[in-house]
Amino acid sequence: MSLFKKSPWVLHYNCSSCNGCDIEVLAALTPMYDLERFGIINTGNPKHADVLLLTGGVNAQNMDVVRSLYAQMPDPKVVVGIGICALSGGIFAPCYNIHGGAATAVPVDIYVPGCAARPESIIDGVIQALDILQQKADAMRGRRRPAALAEEAA
């Protein structure tokens, strides 16, 4: 049963975005798009989250924050980088304090393009991330019960 696909709880963190992508993320979470239809809940708490949505490039001050949030999420978990800044730092990349995209802090599974990313493409990105989440969950189950994995392979 792919329960992870049916109940993804997301955590949203703004690294050092211009707020453009964040407004689009929040737009996707509002009653207008009603993401609860898919069981998606905005948790605001890393310990309850399965999907970490990151916007903006990582700077010297929030590097540790992003890493801490990621570390506090129980496995399996996926990270979605939203917007061009989460990919490379975007127009902020040359700034003295910007390390680069979200991947400079934590491993990113899916990038959503755009400046700002559209709500539809954010939803699409999260849905694609859920496939990876399910793969990670399956791999985890395999680690816990090697016999079950061998059975599937046979």
Place this chain on the structure above:
Amino acid sequence: MDMTGIAGAAAFLIGAPVAGGLLAGIDRIVTARMQGRKGPPLLQPFYDVGKLLQKSRLVVHPHQGLYIWGFLVFLLIAGALFFSGGDLLLSIFALAVAGVFLALGAFSVNTPYSHIGAERELLQMMAYEPMLIIAVLGLYQSTGSFLVRDIVASGRPILAELPGVFLGFLFILTIKLRKSPFDLSSSHHGHQEVVKGVTTDFAGPDLALIEIAHWYENILLLGFTYLFFVPLHPALGIALAGATYLLEVFVDNTHARLRWQHTVKLSWWTGATLGLANLAILDLLR
């Protein structure tokens, strides 16, 4: 304990998670419709708990889970006592112990949000316990017994004799069901001021246990609500108890959260006026 008692307790232990989960699903759909949304599937609470059980167990310290088991086990005891037709007083005392375990679990971790949640959980208990005791005393005054099986068999017009106690009970039911305006200890949405309050530092399987315990708790509370509708046909009584839950959902969606000072003050005043006055008048009429 006779056979029906054992059957009642077993029905609660096995059936309450199913009924409680479905109730939570209905709650979420009705809430969504009230907000002009479609809402999740009916079985969403089961998907959530199933997923949480599959997550890795991330704890701050090893005995964190012990408190959650304490919360669940005492809820099971409270519910089994109630549905086996046992002592209502013992049942609500076990319920109080369960609540204390949840607060202890929340106090045992380091998050300030969790601590605020635990303090508010205790304040909420302070707020609702007097009225809960008054409700039990009212049922005793009306039927002459603390035993659930005697209360159910009494056939007394309980609601007609205890209208004030029933209204007071409805008031604290909102606190017990963790609905707005009294969802102080564990805000319904995690992105608000106390994050998730008491459950902030519980992840994966531990959070799943808390959810399951809440399902048990909600069914037990609906059972308690049913006692007020006892002389009616059981199906009608259960329907009315269900309608009470929908009323609570409506209140949840139409009220903003109160501060703890107002919560304690309002609940005590409700208990002191509606509850005690009802008991006094009933005593004078006898």
